[in-house]
Amino acid sequence: MANFWSEIQSDLSHIISKHLYRKPYPIANLDFCSNDYLGLSKHPELLQAMHQNLDQLGAGSTAARLVRGHRTEIDDFEAEFSQFIHSEDSLFVANGFIANMGLIDTIADSQTYVFTDRLNHASILDGIRISGAKKKYFHHLDCNHLEEQLEKLEASPSEKSKRKIIVSETLFSMDGDSPNLKKLLFLKQKYSCVLVLDEAHALGVYGPEGKGKIFSELTESEIKEIDFRVYTLGKAFGLEGGMISTTRLGKEYLTNRMRSFIYSTAPLPLIPASGRISLQLVRRADKERKHLHLISQTLRTGLKEIGCELTNTESHIIPILFRDEEETLTFSRKLKDMGFDVRAIRPPTVPSPRLRISLNSGITEEQIAYFLKICRDLKQKI
Ligand SMILES: Cc1ncc(COP(=O)(O)O)c(C=O)c1O
Known part of the structure; x- marks a missing residue:
């Protein structure tokens, strides 16, 4: 045992020496980092x-959905949500992590190929790992690279008939950029793949009435071709919870096979009701x-003008890239001292x-202008 604890201590020391040490710290200052995109958590x-x-x-649901944890409030919410995003049906689960992990683990096995954006x-990624599927990374947003890999598989007589799944976020949480959804759909059809799209950061922010990115990019009939869509209530909905939207058959299958759904206590009943x-x-x-x-556009333009290096973002997620971890942490601490809550995200x-x-949406144009001024000053000093 002594060995175990000294190994743990030495790994933590290594993390600290590389400026990668993490610990949650309480919320403070003006929110420039949460996923509460519409400010609903305090509406x-x-x-x-609630x-x-x-x-x-009451408080807890007292059991798993298939035992005594189910409530008509869940049925009602699943039905209303499905109607909202034009899906035949949906399965409500504890959160988006469980939704992705459980879904992929259920629809993939060791004979399945899963093509995943890097x-x-x-x-x-954890869903792919626990399913034991063959994981094929494609370069970030690179549909040509994805197609090269699909073609390679197609050329192999023993492998071409295996189940193939393509999975991507529609708005990348740490980069703020988006894939070409029409191209992903085209490849799904051309190579007979299952398509899974994760709308976590787009729900509420894009599309008519906030229906999501796919509604701003795809037609109704194209949307129907997507096999599974994953959503979370933990971001623009200001709550918590996950939703897998699919066909009636898809839902029936997940209800009977998805381990993290079957063997886990149902969410608090107040969540689907709220x-x-x-x-x-x-x-x-x-x-x-x-x-x-509007404020996202102003901030992106302003940051570029003062020489900040951004990802290829065109959204409200606006990452500033730095030379190394130390510089990132320094910048984030200085912003914190000036009243802004912006967090460093590291490997x-x-x-x-x-x-x-x-x-x-609670941030004002004046606050954006002030933030830009502070960034300009800090950049000159660093
Ligand atoms: C793209 C994406 N999918 C899924 C999740 C997980 O959702 P949840 O926070 O509801 O567990 C996240 C969380 O950050 C995410 O960014």
Whole structure:
């Protein structure tokens, strides 16, 4: 045992020496880093609904969905959400991580090929890992590289008939950029793949009524071709919870096979009940979305003008890239001292260190202008 604890200590010392040490610290200052994109986590209507739902429905769900944890509130929310994003059906689960991991583990096995964007979220990569599937990375957003790999598989008589899954985020959480959804759909059809798209950061922010990125890029009939869509309530919905939207058959299969759904206590009943209120607030938030896109554009342009290196973002997720971890941490601490909450994101979460700025609709144009001024001053000093 002595060996075990000294190994743990030495690994932590290594993390510290590389400026990669992490610990949660309390929220402070002006929020430039959360995923509460529409500010719904503190919306009075949502809070009131949660209080009422807590009183009516109680605290814990007391059991797994297939035992006594199920409630009509979950059915109602799944139905309303499915209608909102034009899906035949949806399965509500504890969070987006469980949704991705459980879904991929269920639909892939050791004979399956899963083609994954290199920068996909950990929950997707962990799903692939636990399923035992053959993982094929393609370069970030690079559909040509994806097609090269699909073609290679097609040329192999023994492998071409195996199940193939393509999985991608629609708006990358740490880069703020997006894949060409039409091209992904084309490749899915051309090579007979299953397509999984994760709309975690796009839901509520893009598309009519915040229906998501796929609604701004694809036609109705194209959307129907997507096999599985993954959503989280933990971001623009201001709550927590995950949703897998698919066909009725898809849902039936997941209900019977998805281990993290079957063997886990159902979410608090107040969550799906309150999710319906979040959904209504999201639909009504056109003004907030417009403002969010406007301040995002101002900040992206302003940061580039003062010489900050950004990713290829065109969204409200605006990462500033730095030389190394130390410089990133220094910048984030200085911003914190000036009243802004912006966090340094470092490997292994991302390949290179960055400040991940993510804006929300509560930020004013004046605050963006002040933030830009501070960044300009800091850049001159560093
Ligand atoms: C792209 C993506 N998918 C899924 C998740 C997991 O969602 P949740 O936070 O609800 O577990 C995240 C979380 O950050 C994410 O960024």
